[in-house]
């Protein structure tokens with residue numbers, strides 16, 4: 039790649055990980071779907087997450103066909119779409135969030151088609167302007183890096199790669215070649231929200247990845263409790279929790295699928311418990 | 322756009338046909354997808370594999386399938402001479418088995434112990450369950466509940482063959498969603514499982530591999546028509562779901578400039594109603610199920626539900642090689658409505674004593690549309706991709722007949 043290297047892309051992610059390292063603890067990364075269960079409630083959750091202890095926010099871009107997700111996140115995408123969420127509104131929510139918080143990194147996570155349809159160049163420009171720091175696009179492996187990874191780096195946005203138990207030592211360098219921001223280790227072979235990995239396996243996998251990169255390593259898929267988050271925090275640089283948070287949204291809907299009054303508090307209280315778990319672990 | 326010297330070279334090493342195709346796959350599956358590609362490269366150059374596949378195609382499937390001159394249909398239309406490539410006479414009743422034989426032999430070579438597949442019409446599910454019975458490998462078939470209902474005979478066949486059927490209740494409850502669920506299963510069972518993709522779409526190498534396995538259709542037609550007519554056909558017609566029966570017929574003829582090639586997509590209740598599956602006519606390039614292809618999508622890049630009376634064509638995308646052939650103009654793609662397909666279904670049944678699959682009826686319908694205006698020495702080959710027994714419930718319903726009650 040000419041001129042730009044992945045390492046030279048500076049965003050809030052780098053600063054946040056550096057600050058946490060100085061603090062001697064791991065990050066809590068929380069996933070919620072933008073506009074779940076509706077735009078207004080989703081925005082309140084988003085705005086409340088840093089206060090509840092989320093160090094980094096993964097914001098899901100709803101998609102009709104989330105192939106790598108289990109039932110919980112599939113349903114959250116469906117709720118958001120049913121409530122009329124669009125890509126433009128997702129970016130607007132980031133923009134609104136940034137009027138109050140200019141430090142918490144936001145990573146947009148999702149699938150390529152809505153981005154491709156929006157237009158890659160326009161998307162990168164609009165996302166950067168809105169205050170997005172990184173992208174995780176599940177169906178864009180390094181084989182397809184020219185689609186969005188390279189344009190994103192050029193536009194000053196980190197492109198975060200997933201690695202999996204199936205990513206062997208031979209393949210890892212290829213995956214890490216243009217990785218930046220952090221590396222996301224998918225700790226199980228499966229969809230989101232279904233199974234959890236054993237701590238020893240996660241430990242071994244994180245060590246293996248560290249032999250290949252200096253980037254912070256986040257671990258996700260299957261973390262559902264404050265204890266689970268603490269376990270991961272003791273071996274990795276970040277613990278990612280998604281389905282378990284999204285399930286708090288699901289559990290606080292009325293019969294028509296509308297947000298019950300306490301929904302936002304329930305989600306944020308649970309986030310706080312996760313954050314307490316992560317913060318207990320000192321390094 | 323520059324015309325290539327040959328239309329038969331694709332895909333490139335990364336699985337692209339022009340801008341279409343590719344490997345848009347989650348990291349967990351990426352190593353497995355590379356494994357399949359490598360194993361296939363080795364297998365296709367291995368004389369043992371080629372021999373074994375040829376054996377099963379002839380002795381088990383019953384190939385070659387006849388190229389039958391549909392004289393009464395030809396007479397009735399009063400124009401082009403219409404030949405039917407009788408894929409409906411294959412064991413299991415459709416072209417799908419050409420592909421499942423190839424892939425099950427590959428899965429065996431790879432040491433896989435469990436097979437998964439997606440199915441719409443159930444023909445691919447039946448063809449998969451069949452080869453899994455033959456080779457004693459357990460299989461799980463994903464099928465949307467809407468399709469389970471309208472293709473009940475095939476569901477029962479799969480059960481008899483020992484397959485586990487997993488009903489898919491999300492989204493449109495049809496082929497697209499069955500594909501999503503199969504991918505989710507594959508991610509969750511990476512060590513044991515082979516994903517036996519049923520059409521010429523999905524992540525590379527599947528569009529290429531499925532095409533290669535289906536090319537036996539077009540290769541036979543070349544020989545058979547030379548024998549019958551002493552020359553190549555003027556027109557080929559085939560229906561398109563994901564595109565496997567069509568690409569199998571078309572590919573061996575792509576470089577024969579004088580052969581006009583037409584693919585028919587399902588126009589459902591009519592393009593103007595929005596209830597259709599005409600991805601080329603009404604879709605835009607997008608990325609789903611591992612590849613870039615024309616896709617039916619809304620103004621925000623969300624995939625739309627397709628609609629067709631035929632479960633096998635009820636898919637919002639179309640295989641990448643067809644997308645490319647469409648863009649460069651080598652193949653013409655035309656929409657055919659439910660009503661036109663049903664009319665063709667009845668016509669062929671009455672005139673020739675052949676009950677075609679509703680999918681294949683879309684190809685016949687277009688042949689019926691254009692044949693009358695063509696000269697009598699015009700040779701047309703229509704791919705009769707499958708037989709229609711599976712569709713009798715659906716057809717009965719369109720006639721207001723309840724099976725077993727008011728026959």
Ligand SMILES: Cc1ncc(COP(=O)(O)O)c(C=O)c1O
Pocket residue numbers: 415416441442443444445519520521560561562563564565566567632633634678680681706707708
């Ligand atoms: C008889 C028949 N023809 C055609 C199709 C469409 O698939 P493809 O486009 O891959 O040939 C199907 C799919 O189920 C089928 O059963």
